[in-house]
Amino acid sequence: MVPYTRRSEMARLGLGHKIIYLGTVFTFVSAPTLACRSKLAEALPPPDDVPEEVLREEVILQGRSPIDGSPLSPMEYAELELELAEIPQDSVAVNPEIQSLVFQLKLLRLLKDIVPFW
DSSP states (O other), X not given: OOOOOHHHHHHHSOHHHHHHHHHHHXXXXXXXXXXXXXXXXXXXXXXXXXXXXXXXXXXOOOEEOXXXXXXXXXXXXXXXXXXXXXXXXXGOOOOHHHHHHHHHHHHHHHHHHHSTTO
C-alpha cells in the first residue's frame, strides 16, 4: 500500500482538478483580505458632507465679543475693535497691592529654585 501524501494526491489529479484546487485555496486565502478592504469604504464621509477645503475658504459673517463672548454682527464687531484700539495701553493700571503680591510670588519662586529644600 502506498502511503497517503499530498504530493501523491496532486500527482493523481488532472490539470483541471489542480486549477480548481488552487482556485479554492486562493479564494479562502484572499476572502478575508477583500472583506477588510470593503469595510474601509464605510469610513468615508457621507456624500452630502461639505469638504474641509470648501469650509476653509468660506467667509465667516459672525463674530464673538472678546470681552464677554456674546455674538456680534460684522458691523458691531468692527465698531468694538475700533473702540478697543482707541484705549491706550498705558491707561490700564494694575492695583498696587496685586502688583506687590505678584512680585513677592516671583521672588518666592526664585528662592525655591535656589534653595530646593525650603
